[in-house]
Amino acid sequence: MAGKHFGKRTVILLAFILPALLFYTVFVLVPAFGGVWYSLTDWNGVNPAYHLVGFANYREALTNDDYFLDSIGFTLKYVVCMVVLQNALAILLAVFIESRRRTKSVFRTVFFMPNMISLIIGGIMWLFIFTKVLPYLAVHTGMSFLDQSWIGDPKLSFIAILILSLWAGVGYLMVIYIAALQNVPDHLNEAAAIDGANAWQNFRYITMPMIMPAVTIGIFLTLNGSFKVFEAVFALTNGGPGRATQVIALNIFDEAFHNSFRYGYASAKAMILFLIVMLLTFVQLAVMKRREVEA
Amino acid sequence: MRGGAAFRKLGSVLVFLILAVAAVVTLFPIYMGVLNSFKTDGEILNDILALPDRFQFHNYADAFERIHFLRSLGNTALITAIGLTGIILFASMAGYKLSRTPGKLSGFFFGVFILSMLIPFHSIMITLTRIAKELHVQGTTYGLGTLYIGLGVSFAVFLYHGFVKSIPRDLDEAAVMDGCGEFKLFFTLIFPLLLPITATNAILNLLWIWNDFLLPLLMLTDRDNYTLLLSTNMLFGQYGNNEWSAILASLIMAMLPVIAFYLLLQKYIIKGIADGAIKG
Numbered sequence: 001m002a003g004k005h006f007g008k009r010t011v012i013l014l015a016f017i018l019p020a021l022l023f024y025t026v027f028v029l030v031p032a033f034g035g036v037w038y039s040l041t042d043w044n045g046v047n048p049a050y051h052l053v054g055f056a057n058y059r060e061a062l063t064n065d066d067y068f069l070d071s072i073g074f075t076l077k078y079v080v081c082m083v084v085l086q087n088a089l090a091i092l093l094a095v096f097i098e099s100r101r102r103t104k105s106v107f108r109t110v111f112f113m114p115n116m117i118s119l120i121i122g123g124i125m126w127l128f129i130f131t132k133v134l135p136y137l138a139v140h141t142g143m144s145f146l147d148q149s150w151i152g153d154p155k156l157s158f159i160a161i162l163i164l165s166l167w168a169g170v171g172y173l174m175v176i177y178i179a180a181l182q183n184v185p186d187h188l189n190e191a192a193a194i195d196g197a198n199a200w201q202n203f204r205y206i207t208m209p210m211i212m213p214a215v216t217i218g219i220f221l222t223l224n225g226s227f228k229v230f231e232a233v234f235a236l237t238n239g240g241p242g243r244a245t246q247v248i249a250l251n252i253f254d255e256a257f258h259n260s261f262r263y264g265y266a267s268a269k270a271m272i273l274f275l276i277v278m279l280l281t282f283v284q285l286a287v288m289k290r291r292e293v294e295a
Numbered sequence: 296m297r298g299g300a301a302f303r304k305l306g307s308v309l310v311f312l313i314l315a316v317a318a319v320v321t322l323f324p325i326y327m328g329v330l331n332s333f334k335t336d337g338e339i340l341n342d343i344l345a346l347p348d349r350f351q352f353h354n355y356a357d358a359f360e361r362i363h364f365l366r367s368l369g370n371t372a373l374i375t376a377i378g379l380t381g382i383i384l385f386a387s388m389a390g391y392k393l394s395r396t397p398g399k400l401s402g403f404f405f406g407v408f409i410l411s412m413l414i415p416f417h418s419i420m421i422t423l424t425r426i427a428k429e430l431h432v433q434g435t436t437y438g439l440g441t442l443y444i445g446l447g448v449s450f451a452v453f454l455y456h457g458f459v460k461s462i463p464r465d466l467d468e469a470a471v472m473d474g475c476g477e478f479k480l481f482f483t484l485i486f487p488l489l490l491p492i493t494a495t496n497a498i499l500n501l502l503w504i505w506n507d508f509l510l511p512l513l514m515l516t517d518r519d520n521y522t523l524l525l526s527t528n529m530l531f532g533q534y535g536n537n538e539w540s541a542i543l544a545s546l547i548m549a550m551l552p553v554i555a556f557y558l559l560l561q562k563y564i565i566k567g568i569a570d571g572a573i574k575g
Contacts, residue, residue, distance in 0.1 A: 010400060016392035017404055020385035020448045027445025028411050031419035031426055038422060093317065096310045103311070109561060110318045113325075116557045116564075117550050118506040120524050125328045125546055126532055128539060133327055134345045138379070167321065172568065179569040198308060216570060228415045231508055233538050249417040257513070267421050274418040274485045281413065 034247070045256070057268030067243050068269060071251040072276075074158075078247065081162055082226040083089070086217045088258060089166060090173035091211075095203065097174070098181045108178065112171035115178040119168055123235025126164045127151065130236075154244035157237045161245060165232045168271075173218045180214030200262035216288040223284055227277050248273050332543035339539050351540065358545035362526035368552070370436050371522040374511070375504045377440025377482075382447045382500050387489055389448075390455025391481060396469070405456065411449040416509070424513050432514075439514050443504050451496045454571065458492035459485075498560075498567035505553065523549045 039057055043050035054169050097107045130150035138147030139195060150160045184207060192202045208215075230249040233239060239246035239254070246254075252273065256266035331339050334347040341515055358364070393405045424433065424440070432438025462485070470480045486493075511522045521529070525548045531542055557564060 011395045014475075019381075019387040020389035020408075020452055021404065022560060023381065023385065023441070023445035024408065024411070024448050025445075026426065027423060027442055028449065029407075031422035032414050034422035035419055038529075045421075088328060093314070099307070099310055100314070105313070105320060105564060107314050108565070110321055112565060113541060113554070113557065114321060115568075116502065116553045117508075118524055118553075120508045120528055121546050121550050122324070124527075124542065125324045128331070128543065129324050132339065132539065133343055140344075140563075157302050167324070170515075171573075175565050175569050176572050179573065213493065214573075221572060228417060230417070232506075235412070238553070243395065251416075252417050252421075253509075263421055264424075270418040270421060273415055274413075276329050276414050277415050 030268075030271035035270055039271045040262050040268075041264040042262075043264040045261045045265075050264065053264070057265045058272065060265065061269050061272060067246065068248075068251050068255075070243065071246045071248050074245065075229065075247045077158070078161065078165075078229060079226045082165060083219055084220045085162070086166055086169055086173060086222050086226075087215065087264045089170050090218065091177050091215075092175045093170065094181055095207065108175075110227050111174055114168045115171040117168070117230035119164070120235050122168050123164055123232055126167070127158070127236055128170060130160050145242055152241055155239060157241070161232055161236055164236055165226070165229065168232070169222075173221065176214055176218060176221075177211060180211040184210045215271065216285075219288070220281070220284060223280060224277065227273070227280070248276075310370070329545050329547055331539065332547050334540060336538060348456030353396070354540045354544040355548065358530070358541050358548055361530050361541065362523070362545045362549070364523075364526075364548060366519070367521055367523045367526040367549075370520055371505060371524075373436050374443070374522065375501060377437065378443030378447060379500050380484075380503045381441065382451050383493060383496060384539050385444065386448050386451030386496065387455050387486060387493065388481065390452045391485055393550045394456045394459035395464070403438060404451075408449040408452045412453075416446070418481050420509070420513060427514060434514065434516055434520070436515075436520050438519075439511060442510065442514065443500075446510075447500050447503065451500065454492055454496055455489065458489060462488055464554070494563060495567040498564050499571045502553075502564075515530045523552075 020133070040052055040054060041050045042057075088157055093107075093111055097111075100107065128256055134146040134148070134150065137257050138144050148156050151154050188206050188210070189202060192206050197205070229247050233245060233247050233250055237245045239250050243251075248269075252266050252269045255269060256263055327343070330346070332336040333350045333352070334354075335351055338345075338347055389408075393408075393483050411564075414448065427438065427442060432441055466488075467480060467485065470484055471477075473483075506524070508524050508528070511525050512528075515521060515525060518526075518529070527545050530545050534542060
């Protein structure tokens with residue numbers, strides 16, 4: 001009787017998860033495992049015949065492909081800047097906004113708005129700002145530092161990509177930090193005020209420790225998201241000038257669909273991206289967990 | 296004490312000023328886009344900051360035709376609707392049952408769904424294009440909609456799974472004793488109770504699918520099937536830096552639906568975003 005009951009429950013479980021599992025398997029799991037397989041081959045995407053080449057693709061990508069290695073370096077630089085700047089700005093905005101009474105919701109609405117707009121649309125709009133508006137301002141308002149080749153000079157286009165990404169992304173983290181700030185009990189702030197703490201001391205010793213869990217989430221989200229950055233770069237510079245601002249995702253995209261159509265080789269690069277993201281996620285979660293326990 | 300109060304007042308004004316400047320910077324690109332979308336290209340060249348002499352509404356009429364606005368909008372809406380319906384329906388069923396069923400098998404399947412959070416889309420996109428071609432879902436709006444079900448369902452399962460724990464078990468057990476069928480029980484009794492998390496899931500997935508660019512770029516080849524973003528991007532590719540008036544008008548048009556949605560349902564959207572992030 002018990003066995004029969006268990007069997008029935010399993011059948012019902014399977015019936016409920018089957019549709020979700022089916023779509024998920026076909027469009028996520030199979031491509032993931034397929035990608036591992038193809039990364040070990042010389043498949044070119046068109047020719048049905050291909051051969052196993054072992055780890056040759058990985059070896060080539062990591063030792064012989066300067067564009068790919070540069071794209072990893074460029075992405076790392078971008079990730080570090082984004083993790084620091086995006087979280088710092090978002091916390092700053094959240095703390096400032098929470099200190100307002102009547103203008104609170106207006107500011108929140110404004111700062112979150114760019115997050116609603118696709119990065120492709122936002123990116124083209126910022127391209128207009130960088131190539132037309134800023135040079136115009138430089139000539140007509142005397143702010144000559146604005147007259148730069150924002151998109152043509154790799155150093156400056158890195159900054160342009162950062163500005164676009166921050167513009168689009170800060171509001172998202174800000175919402176998370178605002179939610180965290182609202183959970184800080186009032187009596188803590190009141191006690192600090194009675195003890196004569198100034199605004200900075202209150203932030204440093206009350207606010208920051210209390211929102212540390214949200215900081216973990218914020219860093220995790222930024223780290224994960226900015227490693228996969230694609231659209232901001234695609235819209236603004238498309239990896240140029242030359243390949244100076246190419247990020248990993250764009251390098252994979254170009255390799256697979258534009259330049260060589262070497263699907264097997266591009267799959268190996270895709271697996272390297274997967275491994276980097278996974279490794280960093282684990283390391284970061286482990287570090288943050290430990291710190292939270294200590295605090 | 297009086298000095299302290301004055302100091303605090305000064306700090307408050309300073310904070311307000313910083314926020315105001317940041318708000319101006321945030322809105323500046325959108326304002327410049329709107330402003331210049333009503334000018335001639337000559338005016339954009341000569342005075343980018345000024346108001347237009349005469350509002351060039353025909354920029355919008357031109358852009359409306361060039362990006363096939365209604366068709367692109369319809370395609371985007373259809374793709375989003377298919378993806379969204381599938382994700383909500385299938386994920387709620389799976390999340391509910393996984394949460395209610397104890398045991399190793401259930402835990403295993405839940406783990407399989409969670410696994411996807413580690414997989415970057417760029418790592419599967421190459422093989423996905425091939426599978427989509429084999430299954431004949433590449434190249435059509437319907438097919439693209441079903442792809443989104445597969446890509447989005449696992450995170451939604453995760454959110455539903457967590458939420459179901461807050462619903463008392465007595466409820467479904469009583470219904471089962473009444474002889475209520477499992478599926479009937481779910482759709483009549485449980486699904487309505489999941490409304491808060493369904494709203495979160497709907498908002499997160501709607502924004503993601505509506506604003507997604509790369510997957511449609513890989514899957515849609517026929518211009519008749521283009522989404523708003525693909526059409527706008529194509530217009531930009533054709534006219535590049537020469538015809539900013541038309542390009543800006545199309546950008547504004549393409550983002551209007553999202554902005555309207557945001558201003559109408561702001562409270563729910565921001566709550567949905569915060570909930571999704573914190574529980575994820």
